[in-house]
Amino acid sequence: MQPIEPPAGFDLLEALATAVLLLDDDLRILRANASALALLETSEGRLRQVPLGHALPGADELVDAARRTLLEGRSFTERGLDLRLGKLSTTLVDCSVTPLWRERPEPAFVVVEMTNVERRQRIQHEGNLLMQNHVSSALLRGLAHEIKNPLGGIRGAAQLLERELEDQRQAEYTQIIIGEADRLRTLVDRMLGPRGSSNKQQLNIHDVLEHVRMVVEAERVGDAVIERDYDPSLPEVYADRDQLVQAFMNLLRNALQAVEGNLGTVTLRTRIQRKFTIGSTLHRLVVRVQVIDSGPGVDPELGASIFFPLVSGRAEGSGLGLPIAQSLIQRQGGLIGFESEPGHTEFSVWLPLGEEA
Ligand SMILES: Nc1ncnc2c1ncn2[C@@H]1O[C@H](COP(=O)(O)OP(=O)(O)OP(=O)(O)O)[C@@H](O)[C@H]1O
Ligand SMILES: [Mg+2]
Numbered sequence: 001m002q003p004i005e006p007p008a009g010f011d012l013l014e015a016l017a018t019a020v021l022l023l024d025d026d027l028r029i030l031r032a033n034a035s036a037l038a039l040l041e042t043s044e045g046r047l048r049q050v051p052l053g054h055a056l057p058g059a060d061e062l063v064d065a066a067r068r069t070l071l072e073g074r075s076f077t078e079r080g081l082d083l084r085l086g087k088l089s090t091t092l093v094d095c096s097v098t099p100l101w102r103e104r105p106e107p108a109f110v111v112v113e114m115t116n117v118e119r120r121q122r123i124q125h126e127g128n129l130l131m132q133n134h135v136s137s138a139l140l141r142g143l144a145h146e147i148k149n150p151l152g153g154i155r156g157a158a159q160l161l162e163r164e165l166e167d168q169r170q171a172e173y174t175q176i177i178i179g180e181a182d183r184l185r186t187l188v189d190r191m192l193g194p195r196g197s198s199n200k201q202q203l204n205i206h207d208v209l210e211h212v213r214m215v216v217e218a219e220r221v222g223d224a225v226i227e228r229d230y231d232p233s234l235p236e237v238y239a240d241r242d243q244l245v246q247a248f249m250n251l252l253r254n255a256l257q258a259v260e261g262n263l264g265t266v267t268l269r270t271r272i273q274r275k276f277t278i279g280s281t282l283h284r285l286v287v288r289v290q291v292i293d294s295g296p297g298v299d300p301e302l303g304a305s306i307f308f309p310l311v312s313g314r315a316e317g318s319g320l321g322l323p324i325a326q327s328l329i330q331r332q333g334g335l336i337g338f339e340s341e342p343g344h345t346e347f348s349v350w351l352p353l354g355e356e357a
Contacts, residue, residue, distance in 0.1 A: 019093075019114040022100075027052045027066050027110065039093070039116055041085055052112070058084035065097045066110050073099050073107050080117065092118040123277050126335060130279060132307060133326050140309040140323065144191035147184065155181040190320050191309065198240040198331055205237050205244075205287055205351070206230050209268050212248040216256065224259045224293075226252070229269040237287050237351045239332040247328040250321035251291040251336075251347050257314065258295030258345060267292040276350055278335045286334075289349045298340040307336075 006012065013020055019036035021029055029047045037044060040055070047055055053063045062083075065076040077096045084090050093114045099107030158177040165171055213226050255266045269290040276286040298306060299313045307326050312319030326336050334351040 019116070021047075021052070021112040021114075023052055023066060023110040023112065025070060025106075025108055025110075027063065027070075029055055030109070036114065039091070039114060056083060058082075062095055062097070062112070065095070066112065069097045069099050069110050070107055073105065075099070083114075091116055092121065119277065123280075126278065126337070129304070129307065129326075129335065129337065130330070132304070133323065133330060136308045136323055137327050140191050144188045148188045148192075151181055151185055151188065187318060190318070190324070198243060200238055200240050200332070202236040203239055203241055203244070205234060205270060205289060206232075208241060208244045209248060209270070209289065212245055212252055213268065216249060216252045224256055224264055224266050226256075227265055227267045229267055231270050231272060234270055234272060234287055235285075235353055237332070237353060239334075239351060243328040243331060247325040247336075247349070248289070248291070250325040251349070254321055255291050255293035255295070255345070255347070258293045262295070264294035266294075273350070278333065278350060278352065281333075281352075283352050285353055287351045287353065289351070291347045291349075293345050294343055295345060297342045297345050298338065
């Protein structure tokens with residue numbers, strides 16, 4: 001069989017999705033392929049001849065592995081290395097380091113291959129969240145329908161009974177039945193969630209947030225100050241205004257309830273974020289709105305189950321705020337996630353931009 005020849009000028013290294021660095025025996029970078037430059041967010045000129053340890057500060061394990069490769073002449077694999085990029089961002093990579101020989105026995109070059117696993121991990125995490133929401137809203141709707149049907153009957157029968165009563169003092173009891181049936185109906189309507197189609201339009205997210213802030217402040221849940229940290233250059237999002245208002249209202253109420261009584265702060269922050277995957281779509285740009293509070297944090301025992309309906313850590317909570325918010329945001333093609341530790345809880349809402357919707 002004839003070997004298949006690549007076209008002239010074809011550079012396999014440049015075509016790889018894996019980031020590849022070629023190092024000399026002083027661990028200086030001789031070459032970096034396009035995927036490596038993209039991963040490290042730098043240019044080839046800034047890497048050439050630079051020692052690995054300088055190019056990747058904080059990647060001591062990787063530098064160690066490269067040294068051992070040179071000494072022992074064999075390959076090493078390091079999984080889940082936290083690679084520091086710039087001052088703030090880090091990314092998670094799987095690395096393998098392999099010796100290359102000019103003449104044995106001394107390896108003269110080292111090849112470092114890095115695969116970014118952060119995106120894969122995040123997609124998996126988001127996939128779980130989406131799936132969870134899908135299952136929980138189906139459960140919720142089923143349950144709500146089952147409750148709603150007999151509820152009308154119970155209320156109607158109580159009204160009939162009231163009319164037939166000979167002793168009007170007994171009406172106190174039928175009123176309880178009617179009142180409780182009404183309360184349950186309101187709850188069930190919340191469980192069934194907003195109906196009707198979305199009315200999407202180009203929106204300034206800050207208008208939405210300011211509206212929510214004013215409504216929630218008027219309710220005076222506690223007396224925490226709501227701080228704002230908005231990025232004024234944010235582009236518009238394509239979404240249903242009422243649905244966004246409802247979703248952010250639920251998040252903001254939760255945040256205020258979390259800081260109630262401990263003089264905490266709640267912050268609304270908006271940012272643009274590059275390259276973000278929601279579901280299976282990789283968006284070039286997304287808007288990220290964070291509702292941050294300094295409260296005690298999400299109870300670790302509840303964890304991600306707070307997105308399930310009827311899961312609540314509050315005595316008077318119905319556990320519907322978050323699942324409703326999640327399903328409303330998903331209708332806009334977005335996603336809600338959270339990170340929490342005592343003193344700092346962040347609920348993030350990612351929304352795709354108009355032109356991609
Ligand atoms: N900012 C937060 N800090 C700490 N815990 C939170 C926060 N937001 C949500 N939680 C936890 O998640 C639970 C579920 O929240 P969710 O909004 O779904 O229901 P709820 O607030 O209990 O009731 P409601 O239906 O009235 O909103 C809360 O009871 C609380 O335990
Ligand atoms: Mg709530």
